[in-house]
Amino acid sequence: MIRKTRKIRKLRGSRSIGGGCTKKRRGAGHRGGRGKAGGHKHMWTWVVKFDPDRYGKHGFKRPQKTINRFRTVNLDYLDDNAEKLVERELAQKEGDTIIIDVTQLGYDKVLGKGKLSRSLTIKAPHFSASAARKIEDNGGEAINL
Template identity: 35%
Template sequence: MVRRFEKKARKYRGSRTHGWGRVGQHRKSGSSGGRGRSGLHKHKWSFVMKYAEDSSGYPFYGKHGFKQPETIVAARLGINVGELESMLDELVSKGLVQVVDGKYVVDLLKIGFNKLLGRGKVSKPMIVRAVWVSRKAEEKIRAAGGSVELVRGVVHG
């Protein structure tokens, strides 16, 4: 393998410091003023003033935002309208979907989904209840003579 730059260490054998000065430079974190963000309120303050946004200290100081615990964040489990339409007859036979006035009434939460997505074609009229619905999916269902109802107050699907 070709080396782009020659290794200087061979030339520095016997020089004790390898060009880094007299007393202990180029060692560990002491030469840079500490590891990570240590010293940003003391000897690295000029760095903070240069790179912080509007001298507020961001992103070096303070808490930024809130991360919700994963136990309370609902996973978005989506299904496309085309897949849903192909499953309709099977779901009716299982009793998970009802047919009322010629329209299929689908509660996505009963099937195990909570978001309706827009890929695929819709030809059968459906009334779909879901927590989240994409704009494209809603347009396709309305064009086929159905409607979309958003379920409110549900965190987990």
């Protein structure tokens, strides 16, 4: 139904504008807080009745797979630090070749990043295809443990 004048126009001159006592509609306390405040306290019956799944954990999230199963080391690191490893007795030198056991260094897999400048004999549980190819192309040896 269309009204010529709205009710608020009639109420404008009054003190409380239809809200009863002037203290009643003063702030958000009149409605028990703003928004979803009090859901665990004084509005708990509303939550139980209308939104029972609001709190708590729901469903199951699958654990993500670990990306890297191996502790890896790159060929360029082994090539750059081969002499230092011999000095620290973590690698052995036989003639021109240096023998490195990466398990003594705490690694499981050799990756093929970088270039080799010398022939290395590397012992490791796992090699990437590019690492094994680079080692053998340079006159070295890739030994699987």
